[in-house]
C-alpha cells in the first residue's frame with residue numbers, strides 16, 4: 001500500500017489540546033471535530049488541507065490527553081499519513097487503532113519541508129521525497145501492529161479474527 | 170528473571186512467566202475507565218464489536234466529570250448517552266451528579282483500584298494509580314471499547330527508568346514540586362514509552378497523596394506509567410478505601426533499567442512550570458514578578474484533601490488579592506464533605522475564593538473558570554499547553570497548592586514563605 005501527497009509541516013511537541021481544543025470535545029461528530037482541527041496552532045490548516053496530504057512533525061507528536069478525537073480530527077481532515085521524529089504513546093496507539101497510518105523517521109522529519117511532495121510505501125517502509133529526490137527508510141511495524149493496520153483498525157482486526165484471545169504475539 | 174515491577178504485573182496478567190521490553194502482549198484488565206468525553210466515542214466503537222454486554226459489569230467505571238455538571242446541551246447529550254449505556258449494560262460503577270468526582274481521585278477513594286491491578290482508562294491521567302502499586306495507563310476510546318468487550322488490552326512491554334529517591338522534601342516542597350522538578354530535568358518526552366519506577370528510601374517520606382500526584386504526571390514526561398513500591402502507607406490507604414486485597418509485586422534485584430536517576434528531594438525547591446510545557450520549569454530564583462488573574466486549586470493532580478489542607482494553611486485569615494479569581498475545586502464529594510467538616514471551605518470563602526462542586530472544569534478549559542485573551546493563571550493542574558484553560562493567548566503556570574494559594578494572596582506568582590514567615 002502506498003500514499004502520495006503534499007506536506008504540511010509542524011514542530012516538536014504538537015499536543016492534543018492544539019490538535020483539537022477541549023472546548024470542541026462536547027461532540028463526537030467527526031466532521032465537526034475536523035472543522036476545528038489544528039485551530040490553535042494553525043488557523044489556516046482547515047482551509048489548506050486537501051485529502052491525501054501528509055503531515056510531518058518533530059518530536060513527541062500528539063502529547064497530552066488520550067482523546068481519540070485528535071487522530072480522528074486529523075484523519076477526517078483528509079491527512080493520509082503522519083511522519084514524525086517520535087509520537088506520544090497514547091496518540092500512537094489511538095492512530096493505529098483507528099487506522100490512521102503514522103511512522104517515525106527522524107531523518108525524514110528533519111529534511112522534508114512544507115509543500116514537498118512525498119510518497120511512502122507501507123510494505124517496504126520506504127519514504128520518498130519526490131520534490132527533493134531523497135529517500136528514507138522508516139522502521140517497519142511489528143507484525144501485531146501490521147495486522148491491525150491491515151484490518152483498518154482494532155475493531156476490524158477483532159472482527160476478522162486477526163486478534164483473538166492469545167496472550168503472546 | 171530480571172523484570173521491572175511493571176513487567177511483572179504485565180506478565181502475570183498475560184498469564185506468562187516472564188516478558189521482556191519491546192514484546193507485545195495481550196493482558197487481562199481489572200478495570201476499564203471512561204469519562205463523559207471519551208466514553209461516547211468508545212460506546213460507538215463498542216457497538217461494532219457485536220457483543221451484547223460488557224465483559225464484567227463490575228470492572229467498568231464511567232465517570233461524568235469533565236463537562237459535568239453538564240455545561241451545555243451537547244455535553245448533556247454526551248452524558249445522557251453514557252447514562253443510558255450504563256443502565257442498559259448494568260454497569261455498576263457509573264458516577265454522575267452528587268456521586269461524581271474527578272475520576273482519578275474518585276477511583277482510589279472508592280477502593281476501585283488496588284495494588285497489582287492492571288487498569289486502563291480512556292483518559293491520559295489513568296497513570297495515577299501507579300501510586301498504589303498498580304500498572305495503570307491511559308488508552309484511547311477504541312482501546313476502551315475493546316477492553317469493555319473483551320476484558321483485555323494490548324501493550325508493548327515498556328523498558329523502564331528507575332528514579333531513586335533519597336532525602337526528605339523541605340517545608341514547602343510537595344510531591345508536585347518533586348514531579349515538576351523531574352519533568353523539568355528529563356523533558357516532556359524524557360520517559361517516552363517507558364515506565365517511571367520509583368524506589369529508594371525517599372519513597373517513605375512521601376504521602377500517598379504526594380505519590381498519586383507524582384504518578385498522575387508520569388504522562389507529562391511521556392511515560393507509559395509511573396509506579397511506586399507498595400509499603401505500609403499504601404496498604405493503610407487501600408484498607409481505608411475498602412479496596413480488594415492487594416497483590417504486591419516487586420522489581421527483581423537484577424531488573425534492567427535503561428537509566429537510573431537519583432533524586433535527592435532535600436535539594437528540591439518549590440517549582441513552577443511556565444507556559445506552555447510542563448517541562449518548562451523554574452524555581453523562584455529564576456524569575457521576577459509575574460502578575461496573575463486567576464488561581465485554580467483542584468484537579469486529579471492536586472484536588473485531594475491534603476492539597477486543600479495545604480492551601481488552607483496559607484489562606485487562613487488572609488484575603489485573596491483584589492482581582493484574582495481564586496477557584497477551589499474539591500476533587501470528590503467525600504473530599505468536599507471532609508473539607509466542609511474541617512472548616513476548610515469556610516477558610517476559602519472568607520478569603521474570597523469561589524468553591525466549586527467537584528468537576529474537571531477549568532483544568533481542561535471546559536467550564537467554571539475559563540481564561541480570556543492575555544490572562545494568566547496559576548493552577549495546581551497538570552498541563553499548561555496553548556489554550557489549555559481558555560483563550561489560545563492565555564497562560565497557565567503549574568504549581569503546588571502552597572504556591573497557588575500564596576499567589577492568590579499576593580496577586581503574583583509567589584513562594585509561600587512570602588506570605589507565611
Ligand code: SF4
Nearest residue numbers: 271468469529532533
Ligand atoms: S482534572 Fe484535568 S487532567 Fe484530571 S482528568 Fe480532569 S481534565 Fe483530565
